[in-house]
Amino acid sequence: MDESWRKAKAVFAALSAPPVIWLAVFFLAPLAIIWGYSFGNNKSLTEIAVDGTFANYIHAIKPLYMGIIFKSFGFALITTALCLVVGFPVAIALTFASQRSKAWLLLLIMLPFWTNLLIRTYALMAVLRTEGYINLILAFFYNALSRLTALTGHPLAAFQPLELLHNNFAVVFGLVYVQLPFMVLPLYAALDRLDRSLLEASLDLGAGHLTTFARVVIPLAVPGIISGVLVTLIPSVGAYLTPDLLGGPSSQMIANVIERQFKTANDWPFGAALSFLLMYMTFLALAVQAIVSRGRRGRREA
Amino acid sequence: MTDTPGPLEYLRRWPIRAWLVVVIVYLYAPLVTLMAFSFNASKRNIVWRGFTLDWYRAAFADQDLIVAFGNSLTIALISTVVSVALGALTALLLWRFRFPAKALLEGALGLPIVVPEICMGVAMLVFFTQVMPWPTSLAWPLNLGAIIISHISFSFSFVAIVIRGRLASFNRELEEAAKDLGAGEWRIFWDVLVPHMQPGLIAGALLAFTLSLDDFVITFFTSGPDTTTFPVKVYSMVRFSVTPEVNAASTILIVLTVALTAFALKISGGTVAAVEAGEGL
DSSP: OOEEGGGGHHHHHHHHHHHHHHHIIIIIHHHHHHHHHTTEEESSSSOEEEOOOOHHHHHHTSHHHHHHHHHHHHHHHHHHHHHHHHHHHHHHHHHTSOHHHHHHHHHHHHHHHHSOHHHHHHHHHHHHSTTSHHHHHHHHHHHHHHHHHHHTTOOOOOOOOOOOSSSHHHHHHHHHHHHHHHHHHHHHHHHHTSOHHHHHHHHHTTOOHHHHIIIIIHHHTHHHHHHHHHHHHHHHHTOOHHHHHHOOGGGOOHHHHHHHHHHTSOOHHHHHHHHHHHHHHHHHHHHHHHHHHHHHHHHHHO | OOOOOOTTOGGGSHHHHHHHHHHHHHHHHHHHHHHHGGGBSOTTSSSOOOBOOHHHHHHHHOHHHHHHHHHHHHHHHHHHHHHHHHHHHHHHHHHHEEOTTHHHHHHHHHHHHHSOHHHHHHHHHHIIIIISOOOTTOOTTGGGHHHHHHHHHHHHHHHHHHHHHHHTTOOHHHHHHHHHTTOOHHHHIIIIIHHHHHHHHHHHHHHHHHHHHHOOHHHHHHOOTTOOOHHHHHHHHHHHOOOHHHHHHHHHHHHHHHHHHHHHHHHTTTTHHHHHHHHHO
16 A cells, blocks of 8 residues: 555556546646636637636626525525435434345435436426426315315315426425435434444433434534535535426526526626636535534544 | 334334335335326326326337437446546556645546536536537547546546545455565456456446436536437427426336346445445545
8 A cells, every 4th residue: 555656657657647637638627718718708709818807707796696696505505404304314214224224225215316317307397386296186185175164165265286386495395305315325424433332321321312312413423414514515506407497587596597608698708707606615615624524633632 | 022112223213214204205206106107198197097108109209319318328338438447547546656746636536526517517518619629520429429528527536436445445465465476567457456346346337327327417518419318308308398208218217227226236245336336425
């Protein structure tokens, strides 16, 4: 392990050249170009001059776009909070399951994650439509209730289907649906490493399950919670498909605005600036995580 | 004797069980209804009107859809082979050597995993229109090159993580024994390292294949009118209307994915691979 590269230069070159070149040419270079464009402006339809202007970033912090960025963050935060609340008991169940049921449960949770994102979103459209399954079920119960009240001589007004699709609710519903497995896995990974005798000690000493959960399990699971929050939050902020298909005109997120700059509005420098704002926010979130986890490690060692 | 659950057997307590049932229904009900209604005789896609295979017939008769499906599989296959090769090299490099700027390289390799899809999508769009315009007149499957390259770029870091995880359990003494017995670098690589990496290679390949098959956003920006993939095609169908034909096409893809996952789990021994792949994220 950890051999110096000087000892086997030929092997080192053979191992490093293909991935490094691929990464530089087909990943870093495209990103660098977009970064450059974010400081440029449109000369003509096809020509973009990179002249170090900050105009695109200034354009991006106008209230209209700031509003959309805040909205994206709002949606992502609500989604993350919901995933955490919904996913935590699932992670607990996974952690304390027998070896056999654990494998099956993991598979059950992971399987939707392996199915195509577009198909999952499409499946939700069929559930949420005005003539979708939720409204169908609601109408069934409503009509049954209406028949009951009709017996007393006061029939209810006809059922009005709820507008569940093409609004903010649908976007958050869809984001939670898509992101939930991402939250459950890191939580489970953290809980699985937890020392069970601590929980037993807490229960033996008279704390109830809820107290043990709040004062022992949650504090010990913080690293898992942080990574779960990050892997849910980052893709949610930049989600494109969910707001595009499930959202309405007022629930567009930052990714939809970026797409429009590149595909229809043809303002690449502005789109590039918005993309990089999203990148900067991603890096900021990761940096915060690194600092928090380093602080925790430092405290434990002290 | 009453069978009360032990203090930590949370899975046997009813609130946790009820919660699990609700979550599983939430995750599966939309997919199961989608699949069920692909066999529904009614076009309105909501009330059951009897069993039919008409929508499958329609899906198989839809030439565009078949071509898109073939494109998706081809892209996924090529992208998987290259991603596994690049990922294995990366994993071996980071596992074996100490070199200047190692931390920098590790950081750069982490980028494809954390960069928002939309940013990578537009970056690839600009790269393949401005810097390296991909000729549109190439013969199939070369015309899919831009999409394949993009898919490799975002897949191989994931593969590298999975394989590196596997290499961590490698017993270095095996390598030394092989060296003592006169094996060269190449022999050690093929006869000692590759067999040890095999479960990681399979798990990585499965991950790369699914990532490629699943991708919509990045493909959306790199595909042209003649190079649609299955998700891009379904997207354009969904934008127009919700039809049982889309249900039928989706069902085929779901069944394919489930079959692939089952196959991979079988050969890589239980859920280990799935867990490794999942935790790599």
